[in-house]
Amino acid sequence: MNILAPVRRDRVLAELPQCLRKEAALHGHKDFHPRVTCACQEHRTGTVGRFKISKVIVVGDLSVGKTCLINRFCKDTFDKNYKATIGVDFEMERFEVLGIPFSLQLWDTAGQERFKCIASTYYRGAQAIIIVFNLNDVASLEHTKQWLADALKENDPSSVLLFLVGSKKDLSTPAQYALMEKDALQVAQEMKTVQRLPSPRALCHPHSSRT
Numbered sequence: 001m002n003i004l005a006p007v008r009r010d011r012v013l014a015e016l017p018q019c020l021r022k023e024a025a026l027h028g029h030k031d032f033h034p035r036v037t038c039a040c041q042e043h044r045t046g047t048v049g050r051f052k053i054s055k056v057i058v059v060g061d062l063s064v065g066k067t068c069l070i071n072r073f074c075k076d077t078f079d080k081n082y083k084a085t086i087g088v089d090f091e092m093e094r095f096e097v098l099g100i101p102f103s104l105q106l107w108d109t110a111g112q113e114r115f116k117c118i119a120s121t122y123y124r125g126a127q128a129i130i131i132v133f134n135l136n137d138v139a140s141l142e143h144t145k146q147w148l149a150d151a152l153k154e155n156d157p158s159s160v161l162l163f164l165v166g167s168k169k170d171l172s173t174p175a176q177y178a179l180m181e182k183d184a185l186q187v188a189q190e191m192k193t194v195q196r197l198p199s200p201r202a203l204c205h206p207h208s209s210r211t
């Protein structure tokens, strides 16, 4: 008996964009070093039965908007009232990619110092780390370096994807935003060097969960 609800229509990817198709992957070409080919073919997602699972952890200072970011993505909702996350919360988002069921585990961690100890026990085994800061609070951007360092203690820097997300864009003026963007790009650049990869993979995104 299938007890799972059908996958949402916008989570079904029947066709990959050209840049993600096999033909676009250079490591599949003949003259590549076997070690490169092998590394690229490694399955970096966990599998339970037929299900492929990827774990994403979301970290950052208290009240920067981690829960709202996840709720906007998973439920398309926004709550203006602040309820602190206690320890961790968890959302599972189901996808279907080329006919294969795929689940994204989103771990929403508490930003409050007193819960950090509990939350950090859930960092291990992530395929992606989303580090959130408030675009209107320069200290929260500064603290992202420590959040990243803590998350990388439990994960392999060379295989994890990093995303730096600036939240609450709706609350910043264009001038404030321009200033903050400059600093954020600098931090994203530093994060790339932490990975020590030939082509590191930290990305920087502005976001508003409210709008």
Ligand SMILES: Nc1nc2c(ncn2[C@@H]2O[C@H](COP(=O)(O)OP(=O)(O)OP(=O)(O)O)[C@@H](O)[C@H]2O)c(=O)[nH]1
Residues within 6 Å of the ligand: 060, 061, 062, 063, 064, 065, 066, 067, 068, 069, 079, 080, 081, 082, 083, 084, 085, 086, 109, 110, 111, 112, 167, 168, 169, 170, 171, 207, 208, 209, 210, 211
């Ligand atoms: N205007 C605006 N408010 C936001 C946005 N994102 C979050 N907020 C508000 O900011 C407050 C904190 O949001 P949360 O998502 O709970 O923050 P958090 O990072 O999960 O907080 P902790 O659980 O304590 O770590 C709430 O009152 C939200 O309504 C946004 O994009 N725009």
